[in-house]
Amino acid sequence: MLRxxxxxxxxxxxxPPLSSGGRRLSHREGLVVRLEQGERCGxxxxxxxxxxxxxxLWQAQRELLQQLPRWVAGFGVHCRPPSAAFGLSCAxxxxxxxxxxxxxxxxxxxxxxxxxxxxxxVERWHHWPEPRPSLVKLKLGRRPVEAEQTMVGExxxxxxxxxxxxxxxxxxxxxxxxxxxxxxxxERIDYLEEPCPRLWQSLQLADTCGVDLALDxxxxxxxxxxxxxxxxxxxxxxxxxxxxxxxxxxxIERLIRQCRRRGITTLLSSSYxxxxxxxxxxALARRLTPDQGPGLDTLGPxxxxxxxxxxxxxxxxxxxxxxxxxxx
Numbered sequence: 001m002l003r004x005x006x007x008x009x010x011x012x013x014x015x016p017p018l019s020s021g022g023r024r025l026s027h028r029e030g031l032v033v034r035l036e037q038g039e040r041c042g043x044x045x046x047x048x049x050x051x052x053x054x055x056x057l058w059q060a061q062r063e064l065l066q067q068l069p070r071w072v073a074g075f076g077v078h079c080r081p082p083s084a085a086f087g088l089s090c091a092x093x094x095x096x097x098x099x100x101x102x103x104x105x106x107x108x109x110x111x112x113x114x115x116x117x118x119x120x121x122v123e124r125w126h127h128w129p130e131p132r133p134s135l136v137k138l139k140l141g142r143r144p145v146e147a148e149q150t151m152v153g154e155x156x157x158x159x160x161x162x163x164x165x166x167x168x169x170x171x172x173x174x175x176x177x178x179x180x181x182x183x184x185x186x187e188r189i190d191y192l193e194e195p196c197p198r199l200w201q202s203l204q205l206a207d208t209c210g211v212d213l214a215l216d217x218x219x220x221x222x223x224x225x226x227x228x229x230x231x232x233x234x235x236x237x238x239x240x241x242x243x244x245x246x247x248x249x250x251x252i253e254r255l256i257r258q259c260r261r262r263g264i265t266t267l268l269s270s271s272y273x274x275x276x277x278x279x280x281x282x283a284l285a286r287r288l289t290p291d292q293g294p295g296l297d298t299l300g301p302x303x304x305x306x307x308x309x310x311x312x313x314x315x316x317x318x319x320x321x322x323x324x325x326x327x328x
Contacts, residue, residue, distance in 0.1 A: 021051015141171030
């Protein structure tokens with residue numbers, strides 16, 4: 001059966017700009033893989049996240065330009081950069097299933113991410129429609145402790161029963177992390193995600209304070225650097241899997257099975273993909289982790305949707321508005 005493929009590039013303005021790994025992004029750039037076989041079509045987004053991905057957008061593009069002609073010719077394909085491997089595997093999955101992985105609503109089965117300036121976060125929460133969620137994710141460690149604690153205090157004044165999933169991206173010292181737990185109280189913390197620079201510090205903190213620990217970067221380092229199996233510790237309760245930073249669907253499915261055998265909760269999380277990628281992540285979460293709401297509330301800064309619209313009144317870019325890099 002005749003195969004066709006194409007590779008496109010997009011560039012979407014972000015407002016406000018996104019802080020990513022110490023960089024300030026005014027635009028989100030990425031690639032779209034399009035595969036066709038007979039009457040079926042599959043798409044996948046390839047969007048390395050600057051400051052977090054191991055590969056650059058150029059490296060992912062170069063890999064795909066090598067692999068897509070092989071697929072068209074009927075050969076097997078294998079991408080090494082995680083973002084390229086994940087995007088291509090999504091396109092192949094859609095092609096096999098015959099059903100596009102579409103977005104419903106990033107919060108329909110997940111939880112909100114409150115990010116940005118403290119004033120913006122409080123303002124957003126103040127105007128959040130009732131009933132407000134009882135669980136939110138916060139990214140902390142980016143501003144002075146006093147400013148962030150004031151923000152959290154104001155959130156609690158609006159929603160006294162609010163509980164938090166806190167991601168510090170390894171920016172807290174063990175002393176600062178302990179102070180945060182003591183100030184906020186364990187009962188308000190659903191889990192701490194990568195609080196300290198080193199894994200042993202985070203494990204020790206969780207054990208001392210009696211809080212659940214979620215791992216994200218540590219999992220990917222274990223996978224990509226050959227450091228062996230997942231850490232064994234009673235406080236390690238949650239694995240946060242970012243597929244665009246991890247690899248192809250097969251690898252993600254194996255990691256989820258490994259976690260389940262250990263009794264570790266797994267949830268999928270976005271890496272600031274466009275509406276196309278977020279929709280695919282939501283569909284995959286319903287399939288692979290149906291008992292856990294994914295973390296997908298990252299579309300806020302995007303000025304446009306991409307190919308498949310999401311909730312909201314943003315315009316949606318179509319194929320004609322993308323740059324075609326290659327087609328068979």
